[in-house]
Amino acid sequence: MQTRTLGKTGPTASALGLGAMAMSGAYGESDRAESIATVHAALDAGVTLVDTADFYGMGHNELLLAEALRGRPRDSYQLSVKFGMLAGPGLQYFGVDGRPAAVKTFLAHSLTRLGTDYIDIYRPARRDPDVPIEETVGAIKDLVDAGYVRHIGLSEVDAETIRRAHAVHPIADLQVEYSLVSRAVEPEVLPTLRELGIGMTAYGVLSRGLISGHWTAGHSAGPGDHRAASPRFTGENVDHNLALVDALRTVADAKGCTVAQLAIAWVAAQGDDIVPLVGARSRRRLSEALPAVDVHLTSDDLAAVEQAVPRGAARGDRYPAAFMSSLGVGN
Template sequence: MQTRTLGKSGPVVSALGLGAMGMSGAYGQADRSESIATVHAALDAGVTLIDTGDFYASGHNEMLLGEALRGRERESYQLSVKFGMLMGAGHSFGGYDSRPEAMKNFLSYSLTRLGTDYIDIYRPARLDPAVPIEETVGAIKEMIDAGFVRHVGLSEVDAATIRRAHAVHPIADLQFEYSLISRAVEAEILPVLRELGIGLTAYGVLGRGLISGHWSAGHVAGPGDLRGRSPRFADGNVEHNLALVEALRRIAVAKGCSVAQLAIAWVAVQGPDIVPLAGARTRERLSEALPATELVLTGDDLAEIEKAVPAGTARGDRYPAAFMSSLGAGN
């Protein structure tokens, strides 16, 4: 497994990370034993960066990871944890809370559920409009000084917020959705990250499965699957978006790889400061994703991919309308 460094101040991590959200029901019922086996397989393959959020299924994801990681050498992996998104009973959305006192409370629970003494990268899940980012980052810095956190990260914030946060304490990385069909990070945010020496961990590299090559127009999202509310999977949009996937498939066949591998490789090749997160929840999907960062894409390949899926060509927002205002950039 190749490695990459997250920014000037961040840790050295595997070139491909593991996103664990789907293991806790975000895409419908997940198999607990298979999820744990997938975490083990990822670690055995050299994946060191594991991403979660304390609000994923109201703590379920952290408890699952705590079980999966038990007995593993702590220095052999890095935990990236998001906090601050409030959840009500029945997993209803309750807003954001990034106050320093709330952050310290969230951190205490995460440490316990994960069974660890420290979090490698700790980040607010979104910008809390009621709390200056300087206060949140300053409080995380206190936790770094106390030994409970090693690095500060951000998630889905704009360029101005990145600058303000970085002025308080060096930011290791920004987590942002980035894929062939979600390229909002490119215009303003990615240049600022590179100016300041901040890494990017890219989630949604397969568009939540939409550009994985495994989704079909007739497929219906099952109970609990958030894609059932996603504009890009809605009737009238999904057919258009899947036509883009078929254009990618022709390139993938010529390269001797899968569509998913091609899509992940495209993100990885956008810069050595970018680490794609594979949201695999089965060993089969993990095995498909692992070779992607070693796939060589030539200039001609990249031109063909750009022609097949031009920037801004996907239909539908990447989140339902109610959540779009909380994002650092749009599509």
């Protein structure tokens, strides 16, 4: 497994990370044994960066990872943890809490659920509009000074917020959605990261399966699968977006790789300061994703991909309207 360093101050991690959200019901029911086996397979393949959040399954994901990671040397993997999203039973969301006291309380719960003494990268999932980012990051800095957190990250914030946070404490990386069909970070956010020496962990590199090559016309999301409410998967939008995938498949076939591998490789090719996160919840999907780190895209390949899926070509927002306002960047 190749490695990449997250910014000037962040950890050196595997060139491909594992996002664990799908293992806790985000896309419908998942198999616990298969999820654990997938984590094991990822670690055995050299994946070191594992991303979770305390609100994935409202603690379920952290407990699952604690079981999966038990017995593994703690220095053989890095835990990236998001916090701050508020939800009640039935997953009714109430917003974000970035108050310093809440930050430290969230961390105490995560350390207990994960069964660890420290978190490698700790980050607010979204910016709390009622709390200055300086206060939220300042609270994490206190946790760094106390040894409970190794690095500070951000998630889904704009360039101004990045600068303000970085002035309080060096930021290791920004976690943000970045894919062939989600490129809003390119004009301002990505240049800001590179100016400040901050890395990126890119989630949604397959746009929740939309550009994986496995989602087909007429396919419908099952019970509990939040893609049923995603604008990109509904109505005429999905037909348009799947036509883009068909064009991408032509490029992938010529390259001798799958559509998913091409989409992941494209993200990785945008800079060695970017680590794509793959949200595999089965060993089958993981085994398809892993070879993407060895897919080298030439300038001709990149031009062909750009022609197949031009920037801004996708239809539909990447989140339902109610959640778009919490994002620091758009589509």
